[in-house]
Amino acid sequence: MSEPRRPRGRPGPADPTDRRAALLQAARSQFAAKGFAGASLRSIAAEAGVDASLVSHYFGDKQQLLVASLELPVDPLAKLRGVLAGDLEDMGERLVLTFLSSWDPHRAAFATLVRSALDRGDPASAPVLQVAREVVTTSLEERIEGPDAGLRAALIASGVIGLGVMRYVALLEPLASASAPQVALLHGPALQALMDR
């Protein structure tokens, strides 16, 4: 990561808190309008009136900026990177357990995110689904091996997010009331089957 430079010859917020807030607002606006691939860190920094090097200083990489811009109660990227750093052989169960123990205390927030994402004409552009695609699916694809890694990664992401939809939003019993470790124990091998090829 390069040293942050001062913004030069361009008006913009001087206070670090204001700069950070301006970057988040510009990120939300550009990710929603242009999508993850279309929005660049440079264009986001320009809209915020902040030097582009400050983006990595404040947030890290583009995935982290996307996640930060949603101000979620759980950081899915940090959680996922923790899971992916471990052994592949029991990753299915750890992925489910980490997902459920992270979101079980935030069921209502998860339900609101799902409703707002699905209730629009162009759901694929919803920021939280950009996270599902550009952060969760992409990170999984980099970690698992074998053929069709992209589609298998999407199926794993779908398996975890679908679990959240049925547990937190549809309230499908007995899934909605089962303990997180019990669900992880049973559902882990299903996701594991998608990882091992």
Add this chain to the structure above:
Amino acid sequence: MSEPRRPRGRPGPADPTDRRAALLQAARSQFAAKGFAGASLRSIAAEAGVDASLVSHYFGDKQQLLVASLELPVDPLAKLRGVLAGDLEDMGERLVLTFLSSWDPHRAAFATLVRSALDRGDPASAPVLQVAREVVTTSLEERIEGPDAGLRAALIASGVIGLGVMRYVALLEPLASASAPQVALLHGPALQALMDR
């Protein structure tokens, strides 16, 4: 199945088409108000002004009446019973392939069902989620063996419905564009892991 009897001493539609329509309307009303367990075939027939024996004559059992009342473009109960009648050993793949080949031509209808089910304060009472619970989960639970069959059945139902949500509503790529047989080949073993215990 007993012979249908004429309604006696009670006003109600005389024409078979009207009787059937009256039963469907009463079923929709009572399943939505009382849930699947709370609504009886007797009370539905009474609201329709039709003899209770005609319900089984027109629709079969209570599960079939629930599914008929939703007027879906795909009959999930008939499709599921076809899958469940086959061998258990490759049921995961057949379940996914049957689901996708049934709903791929009706993506917009699936998306509308999901949105209308999730976009309410009490989603568990949504008729289409009653189908997920009382028809899909229950039928799977009766078919698979071993411990925790109820929770495993709910996870299989969640795995199939979640797949539909991500493919048809969230449009998660490359899942949204992959061919049905390819998805079934990859996702089948994941569901199979939930069937075999």
